[in-house]
Structure formats: C-alpha cells, structure tokens
Amino acid sequence: MHGEYKVPGGKLVVVDLDVIDGALRSVRVAGDFFLEPDEAITAIDTALEGAAAETDTAGLAARIDAALPRGTVMYGLTSEGVAVAVRRALSHATNWTDYDWRLIRDAPQSPALHMALDEVLTSEVAAGRRPPTLRVWEWAEPAVIIGSFQSLRNEVDPQGAARHGITVVRRISGGGAMFVESGNTITYSLSVPASLVSGMSFADSYAYLDDWVLNAFADMGIKAWYQPLNDIATEAGKIGGAAQKRMVATDGGPGAVLHHVTMSYDIDADKMLEVLRIGKEKMSDKGTKSAKKRVDPLRRQTGLSRQAVIDRMLDSFRNRHGLTAGQVTPEEMARAEELARTKFANPEWTARVP
Template structure:
C-alpha cells in the first residue's frame, strides 16, 4: 500500500507499507523531499512503525515516531504527525490530486440560490461517479449574505440592512460562518472531490490538505499565505479567506464525496458589510481586531491585480499542478439545481430553518 501526504506549506511525505497475516505493519518505508538529521533517523522512523497494529490511530503512530527519534533530531518540512497521516492514508488506500482528470466549471454570473444548489448537485454527481472531481469558480449576479447551515438567521443578518442594500440571504449546506459578497468583491470557488481523497485525514487535516493548492497559487502571485485552523487562510496582514465543508454519501450509502468551498476577500465594502451582518464585538475581539475593516483584508491591495486576473492566475496555477480541462454543467445538472432552488434554497423554510 502506498500513501502520500503533502504538508501544508511544507514537504511531501510518502509511505509504502504492507500488512502481515497478524494485521501488523511490515516492510515500512518512509520517504519524501523533506530534510532530516541525523541521517540514520529515517531508519529509526521505519523501525518504529514496523510491527504496529494496522488499526493504530494517527496519535499512536505519531507517538511511535517521536519515541524513536533522538533528542538531537531535526525535522524540516514535515513532522512525526505528517508521517502518521501518510501511514493512515496508505492503509485507507487514499487517492491523491494527480490520480484524477480534473474538470473546471466557470459559468457566467448566477443567482445566489442557484450557487447553493449547484454545490449540492455537482458534489452528488461526483459521489455517484457520474462527474470527475470538479473545480467550480463562482460568479455572482447580485449581492448576497450566505449563512452557514447551522447559524441563526436573526443572529447573523440585519434584515433592514439587507433590504436597504438589496442583499439576498441564502443558506448553504455546509457549516461555518456568514459571508457577505458582492459581484466584484470576492473570489469564491468550490472543490467537489471523491471521499477517497481525504481518507486517513482528520476533519481538520482535510481542510489544510484541500487548501494547499491555493496557498501555492497565492505564492505564485507573491503572497505568502498559510492555513490557519480550523478553516481560514491568512497572510501577514490578516485573514483573506474562509473555507467550509460538507460530506455527502454516495448511492446506497457507499463511498461519497466532499464539498470544500472557499470565499476569498478581494475588495469588500466593510462598512456595508457591518450594516448587513450582525458582527458582534466578541467575535471581532476573538480575531484580535477592533473593526471589521481590519478583519477582512482585500486581495486587491496585496496582488495589485484586477480580480479577473487573480482568478485566471489561480486557475492556471491549479492546471499547472494537476491538469484541468474545460467543462460545463450538463442540462440534467442544471435542471436539478433549478428544481432545488424552487423546493429548497429559495424557500423561507430552508433559509429560516434555524430562525
């Protein structure tokens, strides 16, 4: 069995392993493009994992690796935990980015409720095996507030402010916090991927794993960015993006798919945002800031590029790493999404399901 794990902002860890008749690890070989001292520490890591029960969790495998390393050991670009994660991914027969033929969907501007529906439909199609893993870049046709699946509508949105600014309120299928968007103020994208891609990863690790490509894309534009647990992407000047996920089961309860979507701040009108969203002082103070303007840092000032150029560079960065063919929504997918808008995402029952 073969497993790989790219450390967010770090190096690649690779594990090749077999399981003996007693259900224990054997012939363990750890490799990668990381740095490690002393030289024989790699052999100590292999030996520490040899004979471990195959059901040992990440914490247990991490403890074995740490216990085998001398105090003088230096691990650069990886950690004992990343080795453990690579082992778990090997045992789970996890897949990697390069195992798939990725498809891009980049449609003209669409209504907020339709975007919510498309996320559900596309991810369900990936789970059913009828669609390849998909990167969808959103374009908004009107301003909106998107609240998390479990947020209280009245606690998050000021209805008078929303009405005054012509803002539509929609609820997505994933958890997390509210976001304020205008057609040219944010960059939003979704990844719909087979569940096998995150096999062996904890929920938190899957965020970092699926965010890693965009850290590289930002780096290509001269922005040093990093994953900030649980679901943020940050730079030296503050948060620039927030992510959310939803796991969906496959047909008949089989292997499913993961929806991972991200909204990045390009040039948000923070004053308008505070009139529409009920952003409490406690939430802002938790981020170490005193105003919403400081908390939402626009990419426009950091890149110096038009929004469309940032999007194009992100797409090209993804394509250069993993390949990406142009795709479109099928008529069936569009029809199903429109029906979901009518029956779910544009309904008061769904939007106010947590009043």
C-alpha cells in the first residue's frame, strides 16, 4: 500500500507498507523533508512496524513521538503528517495528479444558481459521472451567503440588505456568512472524490485542499497560510475563508467533497457592516475590535487586477495538477435551475434556521 501527504506549510511524506494479519509490516517512510539525526527515520519505521491497521492518526503519531531519539528535529515534517500518510495508504487514497481536472468558468450567475450548481456538480462527482472539477464563480448581483446552520436574523440586517439590493441565500455547507459583490470577490469551488482526502481529519482536509491556492499566492509574492479551521491568512490579515460539504457515494460512485472558498479582492467594509451583524464574540475570537481589520483585500496586497489574480491562480493549479477546460452539461444546468427555483430561492430554505 502506498500513501502520500503534503504537510501543510511543509514537505511531502510518502509511506509504503503491507498489512499482514491486521498489522503494519515492511513500513518505509520517505519524502523531501529534513530530519536530524539520521537514525530518526529508522526509528519512525520501527515505531510503525507491528501497529494495528485500525490505529487512528493520533495513536500512530503517539507511537512515533515515543520512539524518536532525544533531540530529534523535524523540518517540513510532523509525526501527525506521517500518521496521516499511513492512514491514506491504508484507505487507498488518491492524489491530485491521479485525475483529469476540469475547469468551469462561466458567465455571471445568480446567487441561488451558484448554490445549486455546487450541489449538482458535486453530486455528479459523488456518483462518478463527472471528473474532479474546479469552478470559478462570477456574480450577477451582490449577495450574502449564510452557512447551512446559521440563524438568518442573527447574521443579516434585513433593512441593510434591502437598502443595498443584497440577495440573501443559504448554502449547503457550514461556516460563516460571506458578503460578495461582483468584481470585489474571488470565489471558487472544488468538487472532488472523497478518496482525495481519505485518511484525513476534517481539519487536515481543509489545509490539504487549500494548499494549491497558498502555492499560487506564493508565486505572486504573497506569503499566505492556512489558519484553522477554515481561514486563509496573511501577515496583513485574513483574505478568505473556506467551507465544506461531504456527499455520500451514490450509484456505486466514490462519494465527494465540496470545498468552496471566497476571498476578498476589494471589499466595501462600510457596506458589509450595514448588511452583516458581526457580533462582539466573533470579534474577540479574531483578536480585533473592528471587522474592517479582519479582511485585507487582495487588490492591495497584489497590485494586480482581479482577472490577473484569477488567471495566475489557475495557471498555478494547471502547472501543478493539470487543468482542462470543461462545461456544465445541459442536463446538469437543467437540474441546477430547478434546484435554484425550488430550494435556494425559496424563503423556507433561506429561513430554515430563523
């Protein structure tokens, strides 16, 4: 069995192993990390040898920590990262380069249709009828998108939303509210087979699926990092947030994960504060007194146009994983339009948590 895992902000860890009578055998850990002293790599292999195949990530990491020589120093490597690579080997996880990635980049759509497209396209990946897909959103109108479990009245000021012509919709993933305006945000979705994040915790999968965009920012000279659980941050402040929804396997398919991200290219913070109700508890949690200071737009950090930022992001993805132009099929669009009408534009769904 073979497993690979790139430690967030670190290096690639590769594990090869057998399972005999329910135990790990012939374990070999490798990668482009740095490790001192030399004998530490043998200690890691030995620590994993004989471990029960059902041992979870925490248990495997504890075995490694207990076996490391005194004074061991890891660069680009963690015990948890090795353990995740083991779990990925055991679950026959896939990697980015195992797939023919498709790009969907269409004309501006309504907020409700964007919600529906996410659900339809990810369900198609879950059923095995669509390859993994990266979809870049364009907005036909300004919107607030609240998380699946958020209270509508606690998150949105209805008078502010009406005054600024803001459409409010609810998405299928959890997380917090997103304030978007055409030309001021960069939003994308990844619809991926569940096997791509197999062996990872939810937190691990967020970091793993955000890694490509962190590399894209690095190519643009921006030092960005994943900040648990779902933020993309820089030294100047937060620039984006992610949310996920898991979909079970259907029709014999692999199951899928929807991972979507909204980043601020250029935000009207005053308008946002008139539309969103951002509580004191959220401010204290972020270590700041002002919502304006929470998000630092990409326009200021890059000096590039929004279109140039998106193009460079896609070039970075294409160079690392491959990316072929695709499209929403007529059948998928028909389903999405019906779902937008009956669900995502339906006030009962939007207010399902009043």
